[in-house]
Amino acid sequence: MDIIISDNWLRDYLQTKAAPQPIAKYVSLCGPSVEKVNQVDNDYLYHVEITTNRIDSVSVYGFAREVAAILPRFGMAAKLKPLSPNRNFKQVDNLPFTILSDDKLVNRTIGVVLTNIKNWQTPGWMSKRLTSCGIRSLNAVVDITNFVMLEVGHPSHAFDYDKIKNNKFIIRESKKGEKVTSFDGKTHELHGGDIVFDDGKGEIIDLPGIIGTKNSVVDKNTKRVFFFIDNNDPARIRKTSMGLAIRTVAASINEKGVDPELGETAIYRGIELFRQICGAEVASKVFDNYPKPYKKKKIILDKSFIDENLGVIIAKEEIETYLTPLGFECSWQKDKKLFVGIPSFRANDMNIPEDVVEEIARIYGYHNIPSELMKGSLPNPLHKTVFPIESLIKQTLKALGGTEVYTLSLVPKEYVGDNALKLLNPLGKDTEYLRTSLKPSLIHAANQNKSVNDIFHQFEMANVYLSGKDDLPEERMTLGGIFYGYSYRQSKGIIENLLSELNVNAEFVPEDSQGFRPSRRINIKSAKTILGEFGILENDDFIYYGLDTKRLIDAYNPHPSFKSIPKYPPQIEDLTLVLPERTKVGNVVQTIKVTDQNINKVELTDIFKNAYTFRINYQNPKKTLTNDEVEKIREKILKNVKLKFGALQKL
Amino acid sequence: MREEIINTKNQAIAQITEAKDAGELERLRVGYLGRKGKITEFLKKLKDLHPEERKQIGILVNDTKNTIIKLISSQKNQLKEAARDWFDPTIPGIKQNLGHLHLVTKAVDEIAEVFEKIGFIRVRYPEVEWDWFSFGALNFPEGHPARDEWETFFIDTKPHPKYGSMLLTPHTSSGQVREMLRVKEPPIRMINIAKCYRRQSDVSHYPMFHQFEGLVVDKNINITHLKGTLDYFAKAVFGKSIKTRIRPYNFLFTEPSFEVDFSCTLCKGRGCKLCRGGWLEVGGAGMVHPNVFKACNIDPKKYTGFAFGWGVERILMMKPGLNIPDLRQLYSTELSFLNQF
Numbered sequence: 004m005d006i007i008i009s010d011n012w013l014r015d016y017l018q019t020k021a022a023p024q025p026i027a028k029y030v031s032l033c034g035p036s037v038e039k040v041n042q043v044d045n046d047y048l049y050h051v052e053i054t055t056n057r058i059d060s061v062s063v064y065g066f067a068r069e070v071a072a073i074l075p076r077f078g079m080a081a082k083l084k085p086l087s088p089n090r091n092f093k094q095v096d097n098l099p100f101t102i103l104s105d106d107k108l109v110n111r112t113i114g115v116v117l118t119n120i121k122n123w124q125t126p127g128w129m130s131k132r133l134t135s136c137g138i139r140s141l142n143a144v145v146d147i148t149n150f151v152m153l154e155v156g157h158p159s160h161a162f163d164y165d166k167i168k169n170n171k172f173i174i175r176e177s178k179k180g181e182k183v184t185s186f187d188g189k190t191h192e193l194h195g196g197d198i199v200f201d202d203g204k205g206e207i208i209d210l211p212g213i214i215g216t217k218n219s220v221v222d223k224n225t226k227r228v229f230f231f232i233d234n235n236d237p238a239r240i241r242k243t244s245m246g247l248a249i250r251t252v253a254a255s256i257n258e259k260g261v262d263p264e265l266g267e268t269a270i271y272r273g274i275e276l277f278r279q280i281c282g283a284e285v286a287s288k289v290f291d292n293y294p295k296p297y298k299k300k301k302i303i304l305d306k307s308f309i310d311e312n313l314g315v316i317i318a319k320e321e322i323e324t325y326l327t328p329l330g331f332e333c334s335w336q337k338d339k340k341l342f343v344g345i346p347s348f349r350a351n352d353m354n355i356p357e358d359v360v361e362e363i364a365r366i367y368g369y370h371n372i373p374s375e376l377m378k379g380s381l382p383n384p385l386h387k388t389v390f391p392i393e394s395l396i397k398q399t400l401k402a403l404g405g406t407e408v409y410t411l412s413l414v415p416k417e418y419v420g421d422n423a424l425k426l427l428n429p430l431g432k433d434t435e436y437l438r439t440s441l442k443p444s445l446i447h448a449a450n451q452n453k454s455v456n457d458i459f460h461q462f463e464m465a466n467v468y469l470s471g472k473d474d475l476p477e478e479r480m481t482l483g484g485i486f487y488g489y490s491y492r493q494s495k496g497i498i499e500n501l502l503s504e505l506n507v508n509a510e511f512v513p514e515d516s517q518g519f520r521p522s523r524r525i526n527i528k529s530a531k532t533i534l535g536e537f538g539i540l541e542n543d544d545f546i547y548y549g550l551d552t553k554r555l556i557d558a559y560n561p562h563p564s565f566k567s568i569p570k571y572p573p574q575i576e577d578l579t580l581v582l583p584e585r586t587k588v589g590n591v592v593q594t595i596k597v598t599d600q601n602i603n604k605v606e607l608t609d610i611f612k613n614a615y616t617f618r619i620n621y622q623n624p625k626k627t628l629t630n631d632e633v634e635k636i637r638e639k640i641l642k643n644v645k646l647k648f649g650a651l652q653k654l
Numbered sequence: 655m656r657e658e659i660i661n662t663k664n665q666a667i668a669q670i671t672e673a674k675d676a677g678e679l680e681r682l683r684v685g686y687l688g689r690k691g692k693i694t695e696f697l698k699k700l701k702d703l704h705p706e707e708r709k710q711i712g713i714l715v716n717d718t719k720n721t722i723i724k725l726i727s728s729q730k731n732q733l734k735e736a737a738r739d740w741f742d743p744t745i746p747g748i749k750q751n752l753g754h755l756h757l758v759t760k761a762v763d764e765i766a767e768v769f770e771k772i773g774f775i776r777v778r779y780p781e782v783e784w785d786w787f788s789f790g791a792l793n794f795p796e797g798h799p800a801r802d803e804w805e806t807f808f809i810d811t812k813p814h815p816k817y818g819s820m821l822l823t824p825h826t827s828s829g830q831v832r833e834m835l836r837v838k839e840p841p842i843r844m845i846n847i848a849k850c851y852r853r854q855s856d857v858s859h860y861p862m863f864h865q866f867e868g869l870v871v872d873k874n875i876n877i878t879h880l881k882g883t884l885d886y887f888a889k890a891v892f893g894k895s896i897k898t899r900i901r902p903y904n905f906l907f908t909e910p911s912f913e914v915d916f917s918c919t920l921c922k923g924r925g926c927k928l929c930r931g932g933w934l935e936v937g938g939a940g941m942v943h944p945n946v947f948k949a950c951n952i953d954p955k956k957y958t959g960f961a962f963g964w965g966v967e968r969i970l971m972m973k974p975g976l977n978i979p980d981l982r983q984l985y986s987t988e989l990s991f992l993n994q995f
Contacts, residue, residue, distance in 0.1 A: 054904030314878035361910030
């Protein structure tokens with residue numbers, strides 16, 4: 004949580020000659036991070052990030068303690084001044100108040116009645132400090148409660164004593180559907196299980212720890228104030244605050260578990276300020292209900308544990324000088340075991356020896372710890388990982404002119420089928436589902452590009468998410484791409500190039516499917532497994548291909564077997580065939596290839612009207628083929644293609 | 655014959671030096687070095703000479719031949735433009751159509767390579783996860799306020815009886831859990847690079863991004879090794895002059911926890927608009943919390959470890975000279991952007 008600390012205010016409790024800039028710099032290295040310091044009039048403001056575990060330093064005093072512990076490590080003297088408000092005051096009356104508490108809901112409540120509020124006007128110095136720290140100044144009574152919160156770190160509240168009809172709080176859980184109206188006039192319907200104060204007649208008169216209610220709030224007519232500190236179960240505070248979306252500063256602090264011991268400091272500091280600023284007088288005893296006071300806990304750890312975890316050896320005495328200013332009590336047993344007494348305000352975040360190591364290490368200064376790479380044995384390697392092959396695929400497509408794109412995995416409903424996973428809390432309708440195909444995203448991207456580019460090939464390799472029954476979805480790594488401005492043959496050639504780079508023996512089997520134009524789609528198969536699809540899309544000028552990367556990688560052959568290099572030269576000739584209309588040239592090539600085992604290569608080299616030229620390599624590994632032998636094979640070819648396709652040689 | 659050769663050489667030198675254009679030089683070349691050229695004639699005659707003499711004359715002829723070749727070639731280069739053979743070396747080349755890999759792909763490859771050199775095993779763990787892997791096993795109690803910072807997307811489906819809600823992992827740290835469960839017995843050096851998702855979108859956030867998670871578990875691993883590893887990475891990616899530092903932070907799954915800074919790659923640490931007092935925040939790191947070890951069946955008394963999880967895009971945006979003002983730009987599908995890199 005981000006807070007602002009005033010430098011003037013800080014120096015009420017911190018004695019040091021250090022200037023704001025060095026304070027910010029050094030505290031950031033060893034304690035809470037000061038994001039920036041800025042000057043406002045004659046004050047400096049520290050913008051500090053307080054991590055959730057260190058809610059003890061969310062206050063001026065808590066921050067001062069950190070600064071006082073850190074500065075001496077940088078050669079700057081600093082001392083924390085005590086925060087001990089005056090407890091000697093005259094009690095002018097003995098007004099009653101009853102609190103029926105519930106230990107499961109609250110840890111501590113402290114309250115006091117104040118009377119004769121003479122001044123409602125907040126003094127300038129106070130309103131300035133509050134405003135600097137981002138809190139709106141309203142009137143002296145409300146401002147004092149906020150001032151106490153910022154200074155001491157415990158939220159507090161002021162009720163109109165006379166609005167609490169029976170001078171009584173019953174602390175209970177809310178029932179579902181109960182309504183409260185907060186002091187800002189908004190009505191909230193409770194979910195049940197929230198901590199509420201009941202006036203004994205069933206009316207809720209406070210949402211403690213979160214926000215005050217309209218029916219008990221102080222106003223200009225208030226004569227007597229019931230100043231109150233409640234320390235509540237943080238989990239319930241969080242649930243209520245999140246559930247009702249009331250994110251007050253008090254709720255943000257209370258949900259992180261405030262030290263109940265601080266309540267006492269807060270109440271007396273408040274009384275001091277009410278007397279000083281409002282001229283108020285104390286009209287009751289201090290009602291303090293604290294059934295389970297803090298019992299000091301200890302963490303015990305070996306000196307060797309500290310040394311081993313830090314990687315440097317720090318002297319015992321040094322360790323003590325780091326921990327003591329933070330409020331820890333150190334004692335040693337035989338120089339080997341360290342007993343660390345944990346102060347109440349650190350009870351939540353100090354639990355294990357590693358926590359103590361962290362405190363020592365940060366004050367010692369992480370910048371003082373050396374850097375070195377670990378020694379020790381290496382982990383077992385993973386054989387055949389997908390990464391180099393995925394990289395090879397991308398590199399190959401890039402070399403063939405493809406541009407890689409990353410599109411968002413979250414897509415609108417119209418991009419997915421029935422079984423797609425849906426987000427509970429999407430950012431919007433257009434990113435509500437996990438995609439099951441790359442195709443719609445790539446078409447979308449291509450549509451964006453086609454108006455400004457005549458020709459392109461865009462591809463992506465990313466997961467698609469196929470929902471599994473009661474289990475995590477299958478995350479299927481998929482390769483998809485779109486050609487625009489490329490002919491069917493050019494695009495297909497690129498896919499053929501890719502497959503041959505991977506030494507994948509693939510065949511192309513025509514098969515229509517939705518979204519593609521009829522007779523313009525093929526399945527890419529290898530050994531009966533469908534690797535993917537390729538074809539011309541229905542409504543667009545795009546050619547799309549999609550391949551299952553895992554299957555492609557399975558079909559990938561990193562080392563094709565060596566074939567002995569032929570000793571005898573091939574005979575190469577071009578054969579031009581006139582093919583009847585509607586002949587599938589792929590089948591013609593295949594037919595020629597299987598005619599004779601001495602044909603080792605067939606390529607389509609030219610098309611002119613209905614005349615197709617094939618370049619044929621005749622080769623025998625054991626001898627040079629004679630013209631007679633070649634002629635016999637050629638005749639066989641011509642016979643086959645005539646029989647099968649009605650093709651004739653063009654002479 | 656010796657005298658004849660020397661005369662020829664002198665004559666050739668004189669003629670070549672005075673030649674005015676490429677044509678004349680070519681005629682001279684043919685006259686001396688051509689099939690019926692003077693030098694060729696001398697070479698033919700060598701075989702009639704006495705062996706002793708043949709050797710010496712042979713050297714002389716060859717020497718003369720080489721002199722003429724060199725001189726013709728040097729004279730060609732001294733001719734004025736107009737007297738030369740016409741050739742235009744400025745004519746643009748015929749380019750092959752070369753494509754482009756995405757910046758994120760390049761960054762991922764670079765990061766993987768750096769860590770693989772120091773023995774890290776690259777893995778990629780699920781993007782869609784159970785709560786237990788992304789939070790529970792990482793020492794996040796249910797409903798803990800620290801979870802807010804992870805801005806998690808949840809999947810609308812039945813929770814797992816043991817592992818809780820299904821979600822899009824907001825960090826690669828879930829990979830720590832998966833890797834410990836896979837390896838079982840350290841040593842572990844893992845680099846997990848995967849897509850992550852968070853419910854946010856602004857100048858420095860896109861709902862989908864990439865993280866790389868390092869995890870090292872072994873006997874006697876301590877803070878010095880974490881510092882050593884991030885130093886190694888920073889210097890490998892940004893050069894020798896880069897400095898690194900760690901500052902206190904809080905993560906529930908590490909103890910102690912750190913925020914990692916690199917010295918600013920733009921201003922070299924002097925302080926500028928991009929950085930904070932010369933430093934750029936890179937991401938989180940820390941020593942693995944004993945509770946995480948326990949959840950992953952690794953004995954925290956025997957082993958210690960460190961982990962870090964940083965944004966790939968963050969590292970990319972720190973590259974000096976790249977100057978991409980808005981992180982979301984990386985996920986533009988426009989070729990006018992993609993083809994720049």
